[in-house]
Amino acid sequence: MTVFNNIEILNNESLAKYTSIGIGGNADYFIKIRSKPDLYAAIEWAEKNSLPITVIGRGSKLLISDKGIRGVVLQLLGMDSMVIEDRFVYAEAGASLIRLANLTVSQGLRGLEWAIGIPASVGGAVTMNAGAYDGSISDCIIEVEVFNGTGFERLSNEQCQFDYRQSVFMQRPELIITSAKMGLVPDSRERLQEKVNLYKQKRAASQPMGRTCGSTFKKIGDVSPGEVLDKAGLKGYTIGGAMVSPAHANFIINKGNATCQDVLMLIEYMQETIFEKIGKMPELEIRVLGEF
Template sequence: MHKDTILKELEAIIPKEIIKVDEPLKRYTYTETGGKADFYLSPTQHEHVQEIVHFAYKNDLPVTYLGNGSNIIIREGGIRGIVISLLSLDKIDVSDDAIISGSGAAIIDVSRTARDKSLTGLEFACGIPGSVGGAVFMNAGAYGGEIKDCIDYALCVNHKGELITLTNNELELDYRSSVVQKDDLVVVEAAFTLEPGNQEEIQSKMDDLTERRESKQPLEYPSCGSVFQRPPGHFAGKLIQDSDLQGHRIGGVEVSKKHAGFMVNVDKGTATNYEDLIHHVQNVVKEKFDVELHPEVRIIGQHPDE
């Protein structure tokens, strides 16, 4: 389909104001990298998401979902087809011991809402920069907690545009994986079941975790968060540190001197710089320790020469 035709048909099914054409994606990623999206759509209702996905499925158009861009690298060639931003689905409701949140809400804000309502179980998420949808997508976790521990269900849209509800077990949450990833679903809402707690104790735990995070992580630079998954029996950061790779730079991106598990954009780095540095680190660690590092960060989009 021609771009003008796609635009005309999209405007017939969703509000015009949520459609952007040839939108630079570097505006929406923590790494501050990324080319243009053919169509960047910001739905405000579940029904919008369903309409868009059904339209794309019917016309064989690729669809990419974006949360707040905290654990993703988008290549300079951008993304063809449709990009759906979920950030406008950010409503957070509380009902008894449950929090029901739109997938675009920051998981940090959900954690703070739980604290404000004296609900315990989401303290671990107080420093995770991702959206709720992204947190479910990769079963985000930190400091001994993970989404699997507290999620009740997720409302998702499948590739045909159908709305489905998946329970905790049906989500198949495992280390940095879920059925959302495997079946190419998109989360539009999630419900978390928590326990009544003491607000002061909850705040104290969050303060402790925040202090630990700020003292160890390079939050002063743009980054994609923790780059690699934890290899069995090892810690990625320790392997990288012991390979003398801290401070190693390609272009404007370097392995953080503060935390070896992070790569930071210190001087107008590009997605290609990130990818090249990731491959270099993988090769050095493999050669030195015979351990394969697998990226935790998602790398998507087209290379600039494609």
């Protein structure tokens, strides 16, 4: 471990433990960021050593290469403050989306109930434009603060170019999201809690157990990739340690010893199956990172 300006830089850190699917080789360097000064220090150190930077959140959408990620990986989970002022919410990038949703519901603010059950950080949720049921994070984002390599900048909702599970941050990984301002709507706590309970029940009934990175493919228009794969008999289909979930065919489960290569081969097979059945290629929702 190296220490530079109060930040601890871990060498050859295994990334599998930072992802919900439990897969991934090592990062050359890994830094847990707790504050903006930490972020400045990490960027200064990376620049001094001419190393590329990759930012991860809670790793719930990530499939990381078996060879890992070259350069420096930053995780901002220590920057996790959440402040509510009137109907506005200010959350740092590392804040848990589930905690934020619970907090806003308890304060009688509507707009994030759909997020209960999504194991995301705010930074990851903004990047992926996470959503479920009747909402997505883009519905309530007012502005997003980013570090753009030289300083901090605020992007309006429009500048974030949100679309279905998509944002400008996916095309511009050099932008590091540090916080987001959201606008919510006052509503009855009881009514919001009822909605949350309903979503929890729905999720418990449909979401597979096990190590996964959520939906593998985006919806294809109105077509659900999970239904196509289910009809094609792929539930339970396994390559190496990677299996199509027997509960939901759009989820891949790590049975314990899956490699990134197993998952990629399974993804290819699922993609080909969907193309064969409906003549359209599904788009990957999972984020694949690292050296190949």
